Amino acid sequence: MRQFFGMSQSGNLAEAVRGMDRPQFIMLLSNQAQFEAHVKNLEELYPGIPSIGCIGMSYQDRIVESGVSVIAFSDGVAAAANVLEEVSTVPVKYIERLERDLSKAGGSERDTVCIDFCSGNDACALSTIYSVLGPRKISLVGGTGEAGLVSANGVVYQDAVAYAIVRNLHGRVKTYKENIYHPLGDYRFIASNTDRANYILGSLNGKPAKQVYQSILHVTDQQILTQTFKNPFGKINGDDTCIISIKEVNGNALACFRQVNDSDVLILLELGDFKAITEETIRRISHDFPTRSAVFSVNCLFRYKLFTEHNYMQEYLKKMSALGSHAGLVGYGEHYNNRFVNQSMTCVVFE
Amino acid sequence: MFFLKKGKKKPKQAQHSGSRLYPVLHVIDSLNDYKKDLIQKEVESLWALNSVETSFSGVLSEADHFQTHLQDLGNSFSNISQAAGRFADVRKAISDTVSEAQDKVAELKSTSMEVEKSYSEMEHTFEKLQSAVRDIQQCMGRIVSIADQTNILAINASIEAARAGQEGKGFAVVAVKVRELAEQIKDLTSEVDVGIHNVQSGASQLSGSIQASQEALGHSLDTVNSTYETFHKITAAADGASSVQDEISGVISDSNHALQLIYQFFHSIQKRYQEVVKHIEHAKKLGTTKSCMFEDIDNMMSQIPIIVKEADADQR
Numbered sequence: 001m002r003q004f005f006g007m008s009q010s011g012n013l014a015e016a017v018r019g020m021d022r023p024q025f026i027m028l029l030s031n032q033a034q035f036e037a038h039v040k041n042l043e044e045l046y047p048g049i050p051s052i053g054c055i056g057m058s059y060q061d062r063i064v065e066s067g068v069s070v071i072a073f074s075d076g077v078a079a080a081a082n083v084l085e086e087v088s089t090v091p092v093k094y095i096e097r098l099e100r101d102l103s104k105a106g107g108s109e110r111d112t113v114c115i116d117f118c119s120g121n122d123a124c125a126l127s128t129i130y131s132v133l134g135p136r137k138i139s140l141v142g143g144t145g146e147a148g149l150v151s152a153n154g155v156v157y158q159d160a161v162a163y164a165i166v167r168n169l170h171g172r173v174k175t176y177k178e179n180i181y182h183p184l185g186d187y188r189f190i191a192s193n194t195d196r197a198n199y200i201l202g203s204l205n206g207k208p209a210k211q212v213y214q215s216i217l218h219v220t221d222q223q224i225l226t227q228t229f230k231n232p233f234g235k236i237n238g239d240d241t242c243i244i245s246i247k248e249v250n251g252n253a254l255a256c257f258r259q260v261n262d263s264d265v266l267i268l269l270e271l272g273d274f275k276a277i278t279e280e281t282i283r284r285i286s287h288d289f290p291t292r293s294a295v296f297s298v299n300c301l302f303r304y305k306l307f308t309e310h311n312y313m314q315e316y317l318k319k320m321s322a323l324g325s326h327a328g329l330v331g332y333g334e335h336y337n338n339r340f341v342n343q344s345m346t347c348v349v350f351e
Numbered sequence: 352m353f354f355l356k357k358g359k360k361k362p363k364q365a366q367h368s369g370s371r372l373y374p375v376l377h378v379i380d381s382l383n384d385y386k387k388d389l390i391q392k393e394v395e396s397l398w399a400l401n402s403v404e405t406s407f408s409g410v411l412s413e414a415d416h417f418q419t420h421l422q423d424l425g426n427s428f429s430n431i432s433q434a435a436g437r438f439a440d441v442r443k444a445i446s447d448t449v450s451e452a453q454d455k456v457a458e459l460k461s462t463s464m465e466v467e468k469s470y471s472e473m474e475h476t477f478e479k480l481q482s483a484v485r486d487i488q489q490c491m492g493r494i495v496s497i498a499d500q501t502n503i504l505a506i507n508a509s510i511e512a513a514r515a516g517q518e519g520k521g522f523a524v525v526a527v528k529v530r531e532l533a534e535q536i537k538d539l540t541s542e543v544d545v546g547i548h549n550v551q552s553g554a555s556q557l558s559g560s561i562q563a564s565q566e567a568l569g570h571s572l573d574t575v576n577s578t579y580e581t582f583h584k585i586t587a588a589a590d591g592a593s594s595v596q597d598e599i600s601g602v603i604s605d606s607n608h609a610l611q612l613i614y615q616f617f618h619s620i621q622k623r624y625q626e627v628v629k630h631i632e633h634a635k636k637l638g639t640t641k642s643c644m645f646e647d648i649d650n651m652m653s654q655i656p657i658i659v660k661e662a663d664a665d666q667r
Contacts, residue, residue: 090654090661127650190397196649236639261646263393265639338647 003294028053043154054145116142143331171351
């Protein structure tokens with residue numbers, strides 16, 4: 001297979017798709033003002049080609065902040081795209097679409113992946129999608145777009161999750177999640193007094209969450225919002241840690257960027273040597289896949305800000321491009337199988 | 352997010368009364384209650400597990416503490432063993448010093464023997480000297496006797512010279528001279544006799560001094576011989592210290608052996624501890640995965656009431 005990346009910093013779709021030949025699956029990453037028009041135009045240019053889209057920044061060897069970009073797969077993939085609607089309440093109503101698309105793709109865990117763009121309520125959307133993918137052991141990589149809009153097959157949807165089942169016809173696929181944080185101290189908390197609908201974390205080990213966070217890190221209410229770059233929470237799930245960013249202070253509680261549930265086990269994280277960690281991920285991918293056709297990734301907006309602040313973003317993209325064709329989306333949240341995470345990078349590698 | 356709260360059961364019942372799908376809602380409602388209870392129990396389980404872990408951390412900490420003490424004890428034994436080991440060094444140093452001193456004393460003894468031999472030779476020489484002096488005294492006696500006879504002869508010659516008158520005058524002068532010479536010989540012999548007497552007296556004193564020195568030397572040799580015995584005693588005492596060291600080493604070795612047994616015991620206990628820690632970690636991991644499953648269950652169940660509500664609306 002081949003991956004095409006085209007972009008226009010000025011938002012010119014025609015410029016972005018220049019050179020895109022016989023795509024078999026397209027991802028559109030646009031800006032809020034032009035999103036609907038871009039979706040429509042793309043469908044006109046490539047009718048019937050499975051596509052999904054969302055609003056957000058994108059990148060290949062450099063960032064496209066407010067223009068448009070297209071990422072397309074060709075020469076050896078089978079893809080089906082669709083959408084689960086009413087994602088904030090009842091996405092399961094549309095689950096048969098996913099089941100049909102999976103059956104149509106006919107792939108296996110070895111060669112098939114699900115890529116999704118979600119407009120919100122990601123955890124519920126992922127639980128629903130993974131109720132189908134999980135038993136088939138199909139991996140998922142995706143992210144959250146801006147403005148509550150996504151597109152699938154030329155149609156814009158609100159309150160939906162657009163997905164694509166992509167099968168690599170000539171090789172394997174594998175997904176990765178990169179965490180540039182490590183545990184801080186031996187702190188271990190059991191969450192309680194949570195409000196999962198509003199992503200509120202009330203108490204940690206029975207004490208007000210804000211007080212616990214402040215007492216450990218000695219920060220003011222205001223500083224908490226920036227401290228999350230250095231010290232987010234981590235939700236433990238067996239051997240895995242899912243990062244949870246703090247959005248704001250809410251009384252004595254903390255509002256987060258993903259839902260927290262009573263009985264969640266949380267730890268405090270600390271920013272690690274992100275340069276070394278990203279290099280290690282590249283090494284791991286290179287080891288797993290000596291030959292790579294494409295790498296599609298979703299990088300969190302927090303990472304983009306952090307890397308930019310450390311003048312590392314451009315260097316990071318350059319290093320990732322050493323893997324071959326690498327492109328992706330700057331998301332508001334990242335998806336990895338049934339887990340909605342923050343401040344992470346998830347990616348899928350095609351052999 | 353729409354999901355049923357335990358405390359809102361009654362209003363919901365009123366809302367859904369008459370719905371054909373109300374039993375489904377009821378089941379969901381009950382399942383939600385069970386799920387909440389389950390989560391509460393899970394939180395309690397996690398707390399209990401945390402308490403177990405905390406208590407066990409205390410046990411591990413105490414065990415580590417104790418093991419540190421054991422380590423210290425082992426180090427103390429090692430220090431004692433090292434200190435006892437220094438006995439051997441001291442013993443060797445004593446032995447070397449004693450050996451060196453013995454050599455020196457042997458040298459002293461040998462020198463003393465040579466001195467003693469010299470004294471003997473001196474004594475012998477003195478005896479010869481005394482004998483020679485006695486011979487000289489006898490010779491001197493004969494010289495005095497000859498001088499006396501010469502004197503008598505000189506007197507007789509003077510008498511004869513007087514008898515001869517004028518012709519005998521020259522002879523009388525010679526006789527006088529001979530008598531004077533005989534007198535002078537007697538005087539000289541007297542002086543020599545005094546000298547010989549002085550020599551005898553000095554030689555006698557020297558002989559006394561030599562005897563005294565010989566006696567002193569004899570005492571020294573006795574002292575040297577007794578020093579040898581003292582050296583033997585020192586060496587024996589040092590050897591005794593060495594056997595004490597061996598005893599200490601033996602006790603330390605026994606203690607170390609006992610300590611090793613305790614170490615082994617603790618090592619095996621620690622293995623068990625590690626297993627317990629692993630089990631606790633595993634249980635904790637399972638707890639964390641359960642929390643994620645609860646999230647999935649929540650996310651899925653929360654959609655059912657809406658489906659039911661929509662189905663009801665469609666029916667109407």
